[in-house]
Amino acid sequence: MRELSGHGESSGLDEVAGGSWISNWLDSRTGYRALVRSALYERVPGGARWRYVWGSTLVFAFMTQVITGLVLWASYSASAQTAWESVYYIQYEMTGGWLLRGLHHVMAQAMVVLLALHVMQVVIDGAYRAPREVNFWLGLVLMMLVLGMALTGYLLPWDQKGYWATRVATNLAGLVPLVGPSIQQLVVGGPDYGHHTLTRFFALHAGFLPATLVIFLVLHLTLFRKHGLHAKQPITKPDAMFWPDQVLKDAVAMLAVMAVVLGVILMPALRAILAGEPIVPGHLGAELGAPADPSEPYAAARPEWYFLFLFQFLKVFEGWGATGEFLGAIVVPGATLGIMFLMPIFGQWKLGHRFNIVFTIAILAGAGLLTAMALHEDYYALWADRSAFADVEELIESTGGDEDKIFAALGHDKEKLDVFTNRREKLEAIRRSEAFLVAVKQAARDSDRAVELAGRPEKIPPTGALSLVRSDPLSQGPKLFAQHCQSCHAHIDPSAENAEEVFAKSSAANLFEFGGESWVRGLLDPKRVGGAAYFGNTAHKEGDMVSFVCEDFTDEDEWKQDDKEAVIFTLVAESGLLQGTGRKGTGRKKVIKRGQELIANTDRCGSCHPYRDNETELGYAPDLNGWGSEEWLVGIITDPTHQRFYPDTNDRMPRFGVASEGGLQALSNKQIKLVSQWLRGSWYRPAVHNQANSDRDHL
Amino acid sequence: MTEQLSEDSAEQETRRRSFLAGVVAVLCGGLATLPPVVAAVWSFLDPLQRSSGAATFLPLTDLTNVPADGQPRQFPVIADRVDAWTGFQAEPIGAVYVKRDEGTDRVEVLSATCPHAGCFVELDNAAGCFRCPCHNSSFTLDGGIVAPSPSPRSMDSLECEVSKAGAVSVKWQNFYTGIEDKVAKK
Numbered sequence: 001m002r003e004l005s006g007h008g009e010s011s012g013l014d015e016v017a018g019g020s021w022i023s024n025w026l027d028s029r030t031g032y033r034a035l036v037r038s039a040l041y042e043r044v045p046g047g048a049r050w051r052y053v054w055g056s057t058l059v060f061a062f063m064t065q066v067i068t069g070l071v072l073w074a075s076y077s078a079s080a081q082t083a084w085e086s087v088y089y090i091q092y093e094m095t096g097g098w099l100l101r102g103l104h105h106v107m108a109q110a111m112v113v114l115l116a117l118h119v120m121q122v123v124i125d126g127a128y129r130a131p132r133e134v135n136f137w138l139g140l141v142l143m144m145l146v147l148g149m150a151l152t153g154y155l156l157p158w159d160q161k162g163y164w165a166t167r168v169a170t171n172l173a174g175l176v177p178l179v180g181p182s183i184q185q186l187v188v189g190g191p192d193y194g195h196h197t198l199t200r201f202f203a204l205h206a207g208f209l210p211a212t213l214v215i216f217l218v219l220h221l222t223l224f225r226k227h228g229l230h231a232k233q234p235i236t237k238p239d240a241m242f243w244p245d246q247v248l249k250d251a252v253a254m255l256a257v258m259a260v261v262l263g264v265i266l267m268p269a270l271r272a273i274l275a276g277e278p279i280v281p282g283h284l285g286a287e288l289g290a291p292a293d294p295s296e297p298y299a300a301a302r303p304e305w306y307f308l309f310l311f312q313f314l315k316v317f318e319g320w321g322a323t324g325e326f327l328g329a330i331v332v333p334g335a336t337l338g339i340m341f342l343m344p345i346f347g348q349w350k351l352g353h354r355f356n357i358v359f360t361i362a363i364l365a366g367a368g369l370l371t372a373m374a375l376h377e378d379y380y381a382l383w384a385d386r387s388a389f390a391d392v393e394e395l396i397e398s399t400g401g402d403e404d405k406i407f408a409a410l411g412h413d414k415e416k417l418d419v420f421t422n423r424r425e426k427l428e429a430i431r432r433s434e435a436f437l438v439a440v441k442q443a444a445r446d447s448d449r450a451v452e453l454a455g456r457p458e459k460i461p462p463t464g465a466l467s468l469v470r471s472d473p474l475s476q477g478p479k480l481f482a483q484h485c486q487s488c489h490a491h492i493d494p495s496a497e498n499a500e501e502v503f504a505k506s507s508a509a510n511l512f513e514f515g516g517e518s519w520v521r522g523l524l525d526p527k528r529v530g531g532a533a534y535f536g537n538t539a540h541k542e543g544d545m546v547s548f549v550c551e552d553f554t555d556e557d558e559w560k561q562d563d564k565e566a567v568i569f570t571l572v573a574e575s576g577l578l579q580g581t582g583r584k585g586t587g588r589k590k591v592i593k594r595g596q597e598l599i600a601n602t603d604r605c606g607s608c609h610p611y612r613d614n615e616t617e618l619g620y621a622p623d624l625n626g627w628g629s630e631e632w633l634v635g636i637i638t639d640p641t642h643q644r645f646y647p648d649t650n651d652r653m654p655r656f657g658v659a660s661e662g663g664l665q666a667l668s669n670k671q672i673k674l675v676s677q678w679l680r681g682s683w684y685r686p687a688v689h690n691q692a693n694s695d696r697d698h699l
Numbered sequence: 700m701t702e703q704l705s706e707d708s709a710e711q712e713t714r715r716r717s718f719l720a721g722v723v724a725v726l727c728g729g730l731a732t733l734p735p736v737v738a739a740v741w742s743f744l745d746p747l748q749r750s751s752g753a754a755t756f757l758p759l760t761d762l763t764n765v766p767a768d769g770q771p772r773q774f775p776v777i778a779d780r781v782d783a784w785t786g787f788q789a790e791p792i793g794a795v796y797v798k799r800d801e802g803t804d805r806v807e808v809l810s811a812t813c814p815h816a817g818c819f820v821e822l823d824n825a826a827g828c829f830r831c832p833c834h835n836s837s838f839t840l841d842g843g844i845v846a847p848s849p850s851p852r853s854m855d856s857l858e859c860e861v862s863k864a865g866a867v868s869v870k871w872q873n874f875y876t877g878i879e880d881k882v883a884k885k
């Protein structure tokens with residue numbers, strides 16, 4: 001290589017440099033020409049080839065990560081109350097932040113793919129054989145470092161996805177014999193996830209690992225230069241120089257990699273353009289889930305796709321107990337790496353080399369297969385037809401899942417039972433997949449909402465985005481309702497397809513748009529008040545309210561249409577949900593006045609209900625002052641047996657806000673408020689958003 | 700002769716000196732680098748000194764909120780929490796399932812943390828069992844393992860107390876995952 005430098009090939013460089021005294025001076029002080037020459041004028045035996053580009057593309061990918069990573073670092077803040085928040089800011093508010101983060105995120109994935117290709121090329125070409133063994137080992141260390149950076153990077157946004165996936169990974173680290181628990185505690189930065197998990201992961205991701213990687217990369221490249229490129233045999237073409245022949249191929253490959261990465265980032269934009277929708281830059285590039293919440297289950301937890309095979313691998317050891325766990329998470333991956341380290345030694349023999357090739361391909365194929373299995377399991381419900389298993393479902397339901405009863409129902413036929421068990425497993429798989437898909441959708445909604453909240457004009461409070469989400473009626477209401485109210489109350493649009501079915505199963509009123517006009521109309525509709533959506537499944541089915549609506553209220557002499565309307569209108573006004581009803585101006589005031597008189601009248605509603613100054617005593621029927629308002633709802637949820645509501649006739653509704661001495665309330669005051677606000681549809685809505693969409697989207 | 704001798708001893712002397720110099724150089728250099736290395740390792744190992752503190756009984760809910768129908772219900776475990784430099788008051792630090800069998804006052808509490816690898820176990824009401832969304836471990840409503848399962852043990856039960864007034868409290872603990880024995884983290 002050196003002797004070439006004085007000859008024709010390198011003359012280009014000398015010509016450029018030769019004339020200038022500055023470059024002569026610089027060269028005499030630094031010797032840079034020799035450096036540049038030795039870097040560029042490497043002989044490539046047999047000429048430049050495409051199969052040599054993988055190493056260079058990896059270096060290129062790493063450089064991309066360094067450039068984008070350093071600038072991300074300049075905007076990132078590693079702590080439990082600022083990590084998600086700063087990443088949100090990068091992604092949604094910083095100019096070009098989505099592109100910066102997108103490049104870093106997608107290139108990381110590209111790097112994993114390039115790594116696999118590079119390893120495959122090296123093994124297949126036998127490039128690990130003497131004298132290049134050490135360099136192969138250095139390469140394996142580099143591979144582990146890159147995977148380590150991928151793993152640590154996944155947690156840094158501190159969103160639900162990264163949080164739960166990484167928790168699994170660190171828990172698995174605890175399985176290493178003897179030192180496992182200590183390693184786990186050191187990595188996590190204490191007994192629990194928190195600030196120090198982030199600061200440690202960040203230090204690993206941006207400091208320790210890349211610094212080590214640079215050292216090993218320098219060694220790797222130095223050894224690569226020392227031994228020269230391992231040429232693919234047989235050599236058929238004349239030798240060429242690294243510059244510009246191989247560099248050209250490398251550069252084209254880099255461009256191709258970048259094009260793919262950009263393509264992945266911009267794909268959603270293209271789709272939006274084709275669908276005629278506006279492009280939201282924040283939605284391009286890397287996702288950002290809802291802020292990490294240790295107390296909130298996250299059923300969509302999956303590792304990044306390139307670790308999915310390891311994730312699936314754990315399922316393979318189902319039923320092996322702790323041994324399986326240990327095998328799947330520690331022994332097999334460890335042994336695989338061990339074998340890879342021994343490859344250069346095996347490779348001395350022809351058979352060993354063959355083994356290495358087969359082994360590498362088998363590992364990659366196995367990983368591919370496991371990944372496909374994981375995806376297949378998760379998305380099974382998308383193509384499987386659940387209705388084909390209706391009979392299985394029916395049989396399980398009618399027998400309560402009891403094995404003996406099922407066997408009897410199948411006429412004690414062993415064969416039929418086998419078929420049944422088989423189909424039952426398939427059904428289970430569909431249901432699991434359905435649950436996963438629901439969880440994925442929920443996760444997307446949660447993350448959209450978190451972003452929406454973070455974008456409020458008031459911005460994120462110092463307690464972090466999680467406190468915003470936790471105090472958001474739209475985020476918490478449905479969960480609280482599902483947990484505490486749904487066992488009795490329905491919450492479904494009466495015009496929905498399966499509404500009647502849901503009503504039939506409920507044992508208390510449907511609370512969908514409670515306090516709003518349509519709800520009140522239903523209440524005062526003789527055909528509906530005694531139905532399952534109102535009092536039909538309660539102890540009040542034959543109560544005074546139902547008979548009042550069915551008899552008195554339908555008497556047209558007593559209740560004129562206008563008066564009925566006034567009552568409806570006034571009740572909605574009490575709940576403070578008039579916005580939707582479209583009445584304005586003085587007409588409205590008049591109607592409300594009329595309605596108030598009618599409701600207060602002790603010959604009408606007021607005979608049972610206390611209202612305004614009608615002096616009807618509390619305790620017989622609910623107080624209609626402020627009926628349906630937030631305060632009223634908080635009151636009834638806290639204690640339905642309170643004088644204002646149903647002191648004697650409460651039908652099974654728990655006192656959610658009352659606790660015995662030393663005990664805790666079923667719902668905290670804050671939670672009761674959240675449910676009330678959610679029921680009334682009062683939550684933050686971004687101003688610019690299409691109102692009609694955002695209102696109902698989340699319900 | 701003497702010249703030879705003195706030359707030899709001079710050479711020996713130089714060797715001895717350079718050996719000594721080497722030793723001293725290594726010593727000085729080593730000593731100089733020692734403090735930062737010691738400080739670094741010392742602080743880096745700090746998490747090993749941290750523990751989540753002795754497990755205490757935390758108030759969970761009222762007995763009235765746990766109907767005696769054998770159906771588990773999920774409750775958050777609320778406690779003050781310290782995360783390095785931040786102190787939280789009354790934060791959810793985890794979740795449990797509480798179950799009371801029909802016609803009894805006996806309450807059972809199960810941790811919602813999956814004994815396999817720590818995901819959040821969910822209650823599958825339709826199927827009448829617990830299910831972990833991560834690697835599909837299933838458990839009966841009593842927390843028993845449903846074979847075959849990736850999980851090496853049943854769900855972790857937690858000690859609980861019911862006061863005379865009907866207040867349910869639970870001894871909140873985290874356990875190591877992925878092993879057969881239920882070992883509490885310190």
Ligand code: FES
Pocket residue numbers: 168813814815816817818831832833834835836849850
């Ligand atoms: S973490 Fe629950 S099954 Fe793996």
